[in-house]
Amino acid sequence: MEISMHELRQMICSVMEAQKNVLDNENIDVEEVLNYDENKDLQAIGFDSLCYISLIVMIEEKYQVEFADSSLALVNMNSIYRIKNEVDAMLKNIA
Amino acid sequence: MDIIEMINKIDSDASGNKKSEISISVVSNFCQEPFFSKCLCLDFIEANTKVKIHYYNDMDFVYEEKKKELLGSDLIILFINYELKYDRGKNSLNQSYEDILNDSIALISFFEKNAHSHLFVIGYEDFYNLSHKVSGYQIQNCGIDYVNQQIKQRISKDTVMVDLKSLITVNGLKSSYDYKSFCRWGNPYSKILYQTLSKEIVQHYGRFMSKKIKCLVLDCDNVLWGGNVSDSGADGVELGETYRGYVYQKFQKYVFELFKRGMILTLCSKNDVQDVWSVFDNNSNMILKSEFISTYRINWMNKAENILSMSKEIGIDPGNMLFIDDSHNEIECVKQSIPGINVLLFQPDSFYEDISISYLDGEEALAESMLRTKTYKSNKMRTDLLESSATVDDYLININNEIEIKMAEEKELKRISELSLRTNRMSSQKRYDVTALRERYNRKDYQLFSVYVSDKFGDLGLVGCMGIDVSLQNLDLFCLSCRALGRHVENKMIEFIKINYPIEHVFFNRDSKNEGLYDLFVKNF
Numbered sequence: 001m002e003i004s005m006h007e008l009r010q011m012i013c014s015v016m017e018a019q020k021n022v023l024d025n026e027n028i029d030v031e032e033v034l035n036y037d038e039n040k041d042l043q044a045i046g047f048d049s050l051c052y053i054s055l056i057v058m059i060e061e062k063y064q065v066e067f068a069d070s071s072l073a074l075v076n077m078n079s080i081y082r083i084k085n086e087v088d089a090m091l092k093n094i095a
Numbered sequence: 096m097d098i099i100e101m102i103n104k105i106d107s108d109a110s111g112n113k114k115s116e117i118s119i120s121v122v123s124n125f126c127q128e129p130f131f132s133k134c135l136c137l138d139f140i141e142a143n144t145k146v147k148i149h150y151y152n153d154m155d156f157v158y159e160e161k162k163k164e165l166l167g168s169d170l171i172i173l174f175i176n177y178e179l180k181y182d183r184g185k186n187s188l189n190q191s192y193e194d195i196l197n198d199s200i201a202l203i204s205f206f207e208k209n210a211h212s213h214l215f216v217i218g219y220e221d222f223y224n225l226s227h228k229v230s231g232y233q234i235q236n237c238g239i240d241y242v243n244q245q246i247k248q249r250i251s252k253d254t255v256m257v258d259l260k261s262l263i264t265v266n267g268l269k270s271s272y273d274y275k276s277f278c279r280w281g282n283p284y285s286k287i288l289y290q291t292l293s294k295e296i297v298q299h300y301g302r303f304m305s306k307k308i309k310c311l312v313l314d315c316d317n318v319l320w321g322g323n324v325s326d327s328g329a330d331g332v333e334l335g336e337t338y339r340g341y342v343y344q345k346f347q348k349y350v351f352e353l354f355k356r357g358m359i360l361t362l363c364s365k366n367d368v369q370d371v372w373s374v375f376d377n378n379s380n381m382i383l384k385s386e387f388i389s390t391y392r393i394n395w396m397n398k399a400e401n402i403l404s405m406s407k408e409i410g411i412d413p414g415n416m417l418f419i420d421d422s423h424n425e426i427e428c429v430k431q432s433i434p435g436i437n438v439l440l441f442q443p444d445s446f447y448e449d450i451s452i453s454y455l456d457g458e459e460a461l462a463e464s465m466l467r468t469k470t471y472k473s474n475k476m477r478t479d480l481l482e483s484s485a486t487v488d489d490y491l492i493n494i495n496n497e498i499e500i501k502m503a504e505e506k507e508l509k510r511i512s513e514l515s516l517r518t519n520r521m522s523s524q525k526r527y528d529v530t531a532l533r534e535r536y537n538r539k540d541y542q543l544f545s546v547y548v549s550d551k552f553g554d555l556g557l558v559g560c561m562g563i564d565v566s567l568q569n570l571d572l573f574c575l576s577c578r579a580l581g582r583h584v585e586n587k588m589i590e591f592i593k594i595n596y597p598i599e600h601v602f603f604n605r606d607s608k609n610e611g612l613y614d615l616f617v618k619n620f
Contacts (some may be wrong), residue, residue, distance in 0.1 A: 018102040023148055024134045053280055054098065054129040061097045072279060 002088040003063075008080060009034050010061075015054045018045060025051065038080040049074060055083075065090045097287075108140050111607040117169035121614060124153045125176045126280045131170065134286075134293035142297055153180075153202070166210040173203065173339065176283065177219040177573035181263045192238040196245050207251045207618040213297055214254045214565070218243045223265055223272070223283060255299045262291045273303040308358070308437060309517075310411045311350065312402055314420040315337050315364040315371050315393075318441045319347060319383065325366060329373040335380030342443040347382035354387050355461045355515065359411065359471070362391035363401050363418070366370055387464075389471035397426055399432035408478070409471050410577050463510060466556045473552040481581075491582060495551040498587050503543040503560065508532050511545060511560045514574045521612050524604035525562075542596075546588060548579045555579055561588055568599040571618070573612075589619050 013033045020030060028086055029045040052074055058092060066088065077083045096104075097304075119135065121127055132148045139146045151165055151173060165171070181195055182488060199219075201223070206214050223240040240260075247256045263271040271289045277283040316323045320335030322344050333340040334347075354360055360383070364371055371393050375385045390408055392401035398420075406413050414435035420426050421441045430438050484490035501513060512529045515522070526536070535541045546559030558579040563570030570592060575585050592598060601620050605613050 014099075014102050014106055018133065020103045021105055022132045022146065023150075050128045053126070053132075054102070057129045058098050058102070062099060066275075069279065 001091045003091065004086060005038065005084060008084050008087070009036075011058055011078065012042070012047065012051075012055060012083075015058060016045075019051050019054070020046075027080050036080065037085070041078050042080065043078060045090075052077070054092070059087055062092075063087070063091060065094060096137075098133070099130060101130075104140075105133060105136050108145075115143070116147065117148050119148045119170045119172065120151055120165045120168040121148060121172045122151045122165070122206075123174045123175060124180050124515075126282045128280070128282070129172070130286045130289040131293070131417070134289045135296065138293045139296040142301060156485075162209075166206075166212065168210070168212045170215065171210055171212045172205055172215045172217065172296065173206065174217040175199070175202075175219070176220065178223050178283070179281070192242055195238075196242045199242065199246055200249055203246065203250055205465060207254060213300065214251075215299065216250065216254060217254045217292070218246070218256055218259045220259045220263055222260065222268055235576075252526065252531070257292070257295055257299070259292070262288065262295060278282070289520050299565060308417045309352070309415040310361060310389075310409070310417070311361040311415055312361050312363045312405065312418040313350070314422070314425070314441070315362060315374075317364060318422040319343060319380075320374060321336055324370045324374050326423055327446065329370075329377040332374060332378065334374075334378055339443075340380070340435070344380055344382060346441075346443070350383050351387070354383075354464055357460065357467075357517070359389050359391055359409065360387050361405050362393060362411070363398050363405070364391075364393045364418075365395055365398070366393050368393045387468060389468045390475075397428075399429045402429060402433060402436070408474065410580070460509065460513065463513070463556070466554070467578070468486055469553060470555050476552050477550070487512065487581070487583075496582050497549050498584055499547040499549075500544055500561075500588065500591050501547075503545040504538065505533075505536070507545050508536060508559060510557050511543070514557075514560050514576060515572060518574040518576055519606075519608040520577055521580065522608060522609055523570075523602055523612070523616075524575040524606070525572045525602050527572070535562060535571070540564065541571075543572075544591075546575070546579075546583055546584065548582065559584060559588060561592060563592065563596050563598075565596065570598050571600045572602070585615060589615065593619065 013030055016033060026062075032045045036042070056067060056072065057058045067086070071077070071086055077086055117139070121131065127150060135148060136146055149164065149168070151161060153173075165376070181190060181589070203214070203216055206212075219239050219242060243256075243258075243260075250256060264284075266287050270275045271285055272283055272288075273285040274283070276285070304363075313319060316332075319334075320421055322331065324332050333343060335344045336340060350358075350360065362371065371391075372385060375381055375383070390405050392398075392405055394401070398418075402416070402418060406416060412435070413433045414437070417437040417439055418429050419439045419441050420429075423440060426438045426440050430437060451587045481487075481490045484493055509529055510531045514529050515525060515527045517531070536543050542565055543560045544563075545557050546561070548555040548558050555576075555578055559575040560572060561570070563569070564571050573588070575588065597620055601616055603609075603613060603616060
């Protein structure tokens with residue numbers, strides 16, 4: 001089992017959209033996410049630490065998994081590709 | 096609701112109907128995500144308000160570029176985690192509780208003096224200290240309780256202090272903390288606690304925005320007691336004695352506590368009148384009494400029409416009424432028919448959170464509440480007499496209207512304070528808690544007057560007050576309860592002031608509610 005790239009992008013979109021609406025963060029560029037280079041740093045389009053926390057909790061609730069503390073540093077999961085890798089590894093372990 | 100549902104709801108509302116919007120600044124020493132902003136956003140959406148939230152570190156207020164934005168918010172929430180600030184690492188046990196108190200008051204005072212915002216202070220909690228469970232030590236809980244108590248006494252009457260320990264108690268220790276979140280991003284509190292905290296904040300804020308609930312409209316069957324009285328009879332309803340009966344009795348006790356603190360009680364029930372009163376009069380497990388009920392509509396008519404009729408009778412705006420019923424249909428029907436009315440589907444397990452413990456903040460004044468209720472009851476007779484009188488002046492003569500203005504006494508300060516805090520329409524809206532009022536009262540150059548009204552149907556009691564700063568020639572305080580409207584009492588009060596005092600200045604906080612009084616003041620002063 002793994003998380004699809006499309007689904008992950010959708011989750012990132014919704015987290016950033018909520019952040020933009022509630023926290024009035026004009027630096028967030030939600031429209032970019034769907035086509036954003038999966039290897040590029042997400043912070044460049046406004047994905048900050050608060051978005052990151054929401055995304056982690058969202059993934060954990062949806063897939064009933066728990067990220068290891070060691071993998072949680074933003075620098076380890078600052079791109080769509082890296083996040084997907086981490087999630088796929090967890091899903092593989094529980095399969 | 097999990098975080099995905101929360102986020103989806105926020106995102107879908109973003110393009111929805113126009114709402115009013117407020118800015119909230121959260122000043123904190125720890126991370127509030129991922130739940131606080133989302134909970135606040137959703138609860139304010141329910142209250143038809145959009146929010147924009149900004150987070151600030153508790154030292155950010157010292158930086159000029161952030162100060163203006165922070166101090167200009169509609170609402171500032173000060174949420175300092177006690178453990179992180181005072182009881183961790185090198186800070187642990189270095190400061191006395193007195194030092195911590197002074198530190199806290201300094202921070203709160205800064206915002207009270209400089210911000211034009213509503214300020215909410217989240218109290219400290221010490222339940223995090225679970226070491227007693229492991230080692231058998233007793234929690235040193237006197238310190239934090241002392242600090243919280245002192246803060247509450249010293250903050251401004253306009254600052255709201257939210258009792259975090261109570262909210263944790265309501266949810267339970269296990270449900271209130273999230274140690275995984277604490278280790279990961281320094282936030283020790285759970286989604287459940289944030290949901291409770293957020294509801295509490297929104298309800299408190301609603302009171303500032305004149306959404307204060309002044310009157311409960313209570314259904315009877317399955318709200319005040321279990322079962323239908325028409326089927327079971329007065330002694331057959333579930334009240335006390337059984338588990339279910341105990342839950343309803345507990346609700347009645349809660350309503351009684353609200354009544355003692357000034358809440359007006361009314362009934363709206365689809366029943367035969369004699370059946371309902373038979374429970375009040377004959378069931379020994381009843382906590383509420385018929386003399387607590389200001390008015391009622393017990394019949395088989397449409398509840399929305401009944402509620403509107405009661406609203407007109409007692410002069411309470413539907414926006415300040417809360418209709419409580421166990422029926423989804425009745426709730427929806429009333430909500431659709433009466434714009435602005437507050438509604439609550441009665442659920443035995445959750446009414447405490449739904450009505451908010453904030454309404455238990457006030458002091459008890461049972462005698463005053465009883466007098467108020469008596470006045471409302473006798474209003475029906477007054478209304479009938481008014482309708483049969485040719486003019487208002489005839490009515491006032493027929494009713495033997497008497498107005499007494501006298502120097503206020505010390506024992507009246509509590510009631511005068513209550514008037515200054517509760518009245519909006521016939522009020523210059525100067526607000527005094529008892530302490531501040533006493534300070535004025537004790538000054539030689541301050542004259543405080545109480546106004547009593549009575550008629551042949553009864554004594555309305557102390558319904559108005561005036562405060563004059565004699566040396567400054569300033570009319571500082573002017574309030575009249577809406578119970579006493581329509582009797583030219585306000586004219587008599589103004590006449591009294593003009594005869595006895597030269598007035599050069601008048602304090603007046605003008606809004607849409609007291610326009611009538613403003614016009615009267617402009618004409619006279």
